Amino acid sequence: MKVVLFCGGLGTRIRDYAENIPKPMIPVGPQPIMWHVMQYYSRYGHRDFILCLGYKSNVIKDYFLKAKPSAYSDCVISDFGNKVELLGERPPDWRITMVDTGVWRNIGERLMAVKHHVENEEYFLANYSDGLTDAPLPEIVDRLKKSGKIACFVAVRPPFNFHLAEFDQQGAVHRIRSSQESEVWINGGYFVFNKRIFDFIRDGEELVLEPFNRLIAEGQLLAYRHDGFWRAMDTLQDRRILEDMVERGEMPWQVRSSGCDPS
Template sequence: MKVVLFCGGMGTRMREYSETIPKPLVSVGHRPIIWHLMRHFAHFGHTEFILCLGYKGELIREYFLNYNPLMSEDSSLVKGKASLHASGTDVPDWTIHFVDTGLRRNIGGRLLAVKHLLKDDDVFLANYSDQLCDIDLNQYISQARQRDKIASFVAVRPPGSYHSITSDADGTVSYIGPWADSELWINGGYMVLKKEVFDHMKPGEELVEQPFQRLIEKKQLYTHRHTGFWKAMDTYKDKMSFDDDYESGNRPWEVWR
């Protein structure tokens, strides 16, 4: 299936990087986070990508159009000829469509902007480009197909030191505990969408705020609860956390290893 990736945001909470590069190009180890995400999809056979570009999208184009695995994998220069020490992590079978979807469009607007590339697809995948996960895509997609809803997404309980609370209207607390122990789940992306989703979208609408609400009313929205690894890169602190994971060898998103 084709994979739509939303890459156009300005990453305002990552000023340390976003003034020079778009957030999808912020590195995790030796490669940008979007490469790791695409490698995950490719591992499960989904190798045709539609990148919805916006802020500094030309840099994303440049990265992939000039992609050179020798710059990020172990390699040698022997008698003037470069060679990789290992294979299997390159991208020769990927097809990438680069689409300028505007500087300030929301997710719904970016999806509508690439509708013409999905006209022959009954089902397609979509995701944000700043998160990584260890989900088994084959299993998840199979379950989504069995549910036979117009739209599906992964629900997660993100890591962190926050506490969730339950309180009465007057502020009296009846529960306080770690976020991970609560029943709170958030939208973790990794969407499986039928082409009928476009029938419930209008120009200018945010995908989750209006179209998904219509699907809820029609009981056409399904979520898959994922209890494994999931992490988003929203802030500089998140970037440092990813770097710590990578350097320590704790890389659960690398399902292709």
């Protein structure tokens, strides 16, 4: 199954770090966060990626064009570096299609720009490229297929706590409670689509606004509620949290597949 990765935005909320590199290339540990996202899909057998490039697209292209298997594996180097022998498991052989979808396009426009790359796929996957999770991908895909609906996204609880206030039109507060005690769920940025999704997108529209509302009106949108690990890298604080997890060796997003069928 092909995986569309949206990696062309400006990353304005983390610009202090991402001024010179695109947001998906910000490192978490020794590798960019996008590499961790791709590893997640790869462990489930999905290794055909379509990258929707935009801001600083050359940085992403250079990263993959210059990447060598020896950079990710134990190896033996001889003949003054001319001979490299990989040890143990070889890194996955990814097929990566890189498409410049423009700097100022939104997610819906980027998806439409790569439509021809997935037109022969009954189902395909998509991702914002800036969040990590341990959500059970095969179960999510299977649930969408069995439902007969067109689209599914992973719904997660906000990773931070805030206070929800309920009040009337005059401002009189009726209730204050923690967000963790509520039924607040947000879009986690992990999607599964049937190819009919393109029938619901119009020129210039953002993916999760008008198109998703059309899907809702026809009962074609599914949410998969995931109570496990999820964290997006929207701010420098988010990055510090992910970096701390890597330093402690706590990386739940490094899922282990169980011989699942990637079709």
